[in-house]
Amino acid sequence: MLYKEFYLITELRRKALQDFLAGLKIPFKNIELLHLAFVHSSFANKNQSSDNNQRLEFLGDSVLSLCVSEFIYEKYPQAAEGKLTRIRSYVVSEKTLSELSRKLKFDQFILISWGEENSGGRQRDAILADTFEAFLGALYLDQGMITVKDFLLPLMIEEIDKVSHEEFVYDYKTELQYLIQKKYKKCPEYKVVKEDGPPHNKLFYSELIINDKVLALGVGNSKKRAEQEAAKQILEKIRKENINIENFFKE
Structure with a gap:
């Protein structure tokens, strides 16, 4: 077992997650792992548990970076390292990931504390971006890198195409924000x-x-x-x- 307890999942939520996956046409064996990807630390803390999505977010961050890096490396064979870095920084930025989370309706499945909910946390870019990374981490553990790429790259192609223009590629603010965040x-x-x-x-x-x-x-x-x-x-x-x-x- 990767995790000790799945205290939050009910049959109703399990069914909702399965229907969600069916809509995305994504295979997933371990629904508990998927469920964990949507458990924000504020909710876990409120319920006196250590189970939250932070470890999956940590893993998903690396998976995301590798997938995008490999793709743009092959897409732009003549691009220098600096240009590739700027493209990646934009594509994996908090703004981009939070927009993708909203598009995929991840916000509907996030579990957060009442305090976080009342302060607008469900729509906060940082929480949505972290959840997207946690989802990728869970998908990687459950299905492997090929499935992650099949899911991720079609979503990212439009964002990558945006930054083929100079005004996006040389966005120093986005690059610096990525490094700091x-x-x-x-x-x-x-x-x-x-x-x-x-x-x-x-x-x-x-x-x-x-x-x-x-x-x-x-x-x-x-x-x-x-x-x-x-x-x-x-x-x-x-x-x-x-x-x-x-x-x-x-x-």
Whole structure:
């Protein structure tokens, strides 16, 4: 047995999950494992259990990264490593995964605490994205990598095609957010601290803040471009100066 208890599953929920799988046309032998993929830590804690989807999320994150990395490696044979990284960062971002979760109606099966429910947790991007990764982890354990690819890649192709355009590929904010969220579950913050120049030719100055620390100042002729410039500065520091992201979170 992979897990000690499945205290939450009932025959009604089992039937609902089986019908859900039938709609997705996905085989699944261990319904309890699938069920666990939808158990948020807040619900488990409320019920005094250690069983939640965090371990499956951990596994699914790696499975997702491998599948997408392999696919774009083959799809873009002439692309440099930096471009491949930027494409992957967009495709596996919290925004993309949460949208896929909603599209697949994962939100209807997530078990969360009443407190989390009342604060809008069921529709929170972070919870939906984590659930998507947990689902992939469960599917991988139950059916293997081939089934995961058969399920995942048709969903991802549209997102991958989006980033074939330069404006998506060079989205430094998305890439930086992916790097930070993957390990620390936090998002970089951006704050416009100054506007300079006439209305028709204005410059915006945007601070990039991580863990309450101002790490960069980007300048651009729009708020978005100033934010992109700030994110680009940090990414270049990480690459060129070999800075460990953990340094951003030290007191």
